[in-house]
Amino acid sequence: MISSLAITLPVIPEQAASVPVTATSDIQMDIRDVRKVYGGDADNSVVALDGVTLRIRRGEFISLLGPSGCGKSTLLNILAGFQPVSSGQILQNGRTITKPDPSRTVVFQDYALFGWMTVQQNVEFGLKAKGMPRKQRAELARSLINMVRLNGFEEKYPHQISGGMKQRAAIARALAPDPDILLMDEPFGALDAQTRVLMQEEIARISSAAGKTVVFVTHGIDEAVFLADRVVVMSPRPGRVRQEVHVPLPRPRTAEMRSDPWFVSTVNDLWETLKPEWQKGE
Numbered sequence: 579m580i581s582s583l584a585i586t587l588p589v590i591p592e593q594a595a596s597v598p599v600t601a602t603s604d605i606q607m608d609i610r611d612v613r614k615v616y617g618g619d620a621d622n623s624v625v626a627l628d629g630v631t632l633r634i635r636r637g638e639f640i641s642l643l644g645p646s647g648c649g650k651s652t653l654l655n656i657l658a659g660f661q662p663v664s665s666g667q668i669l670q671n672g673r674t675i676t677k678p679d680p681s682r683t684v685v686f687q688d689y690a691l692f693g694w695m696t697v698q699q700n701v702e703f704g705l706k707a708k709g710m711p712r713k714q715r716a717e718l719a720r721s722l723i724n725m726v727r728l729n730g731f732e733e734k735y736p737h738q739i740s741g742g743m744k745q746r747a748a749i750a751r752a753l754a755p756d757p758d759i760l761l762m763d764e765p766f767g768a769l770d771a772q773t774r775v776l777m778q779e780e781i782a783r784i785s786s787a788a789g790k791t792v793v794f795v796t797h798g799i800d801e802a803v804f805l806a807d808r809v810v811v812m813s814p815r816p817g818r819v820r821q822e823v824h825v826p827l828p829r830p831r832t833a834e835m836r837s838d839p840w841f842v843s844t845v846n847d848l849w850e851t852l853k854p855e856w857q858k859g860e
């Protein structure tokens with residue numbers, strides 16, 4: 579039971595009041611006043627992010643939650659190094675992010691597996707690109723396949739396995755280069771409701787076991803709270819950090835925590851806050 583914690587750690591309206599004291603050396607990602615504008619011409623330009631500031635601790639699991647179009651994917655793409663900021667800065671271990679790097683890998687909603695490669699080959703892909711010898715990469719890939727519980731499916735092609743299995747393979751592939759940070763963009767968005775719940779429990783287990791920092795983009799309030807150490811709620815476009823919720827649930831997260839009173843009331847409170855914006859759409 580965590581109900582005693584529920585009294586001391588409610589949904590926090592102001593970010594500054596809630597942030598635990600963190601040594602600078604524990605900060606892995608430092609997002610400083612980031613603004614992103616798409617389109618150069620002032621009439622057609624879209625301000626996707628404005629003044630986003632966020633510090634992410636090493637090993638922390640962050641859920642980025644917000645209405646459609648608030649800039650969640652934009653922020654994730656910038657963290658990955660796929661897109662530049664328009665202004666502001668993002669530091670990883672004190673260094674500015676300027677391009678993609680194997681220390682940050684991405685899991686997308688649509689799996690992005692190579693259809694002509696088996697599960698084993700997909701997982702090995704990044705290791706081969708890094709020049710790891712064949713035997714070593716085969717062993718490492720097998721242990722990751724084991725971790726995501728796909729043993730027995732190593733020689734299957736993506737079209738021969740289910741959506742949940744494809745996403746497990748994509749997670750194993752993203753973990754293969756041993757990244758510091760795993761970036762996940764609505765990874766379970768294409769799955770049916772039951773598989774989604776099972777995958778949430780899997781990623782909770784895998785991320786704890788692998789000890790990675792995770793940034794997880796989602797529309798799902800219960801998913802965000804179930805998985806995260808901290809839920810970062812974004813405002814409608816232009817995206818800003820409007821609220822942070824520190825989640826006191828212990829790890830490993832287990833299915834029964836979904837009926838904990840703190841969990842239920844936090845999900846309800848967030849829903850009440852976000853409903854008007856989500857009803858409006860973009």
Ligand SMILES: Nc1ncnc2c1ncn2[C@@H]1O[C@H](COP(=O)(O)OP(=O)(O)OP(=O)(O)O)[C@@H](O)[C@H]1O
Pocket residue numbers: 616617624625626644645646647648649650651652653797815
């Ligand atoms: N390449 C682009 N060019 C122009 N506008 C873009 C581009 N990519 C995104 N946008 C716009 O920027 C805003 C933020 O988009 P983004 O995809 O980051 O939001 P999101 O919160 O991830 O949305 P969703 O939850 O629907 O995926 C939206 O208004 C979107 O239309």
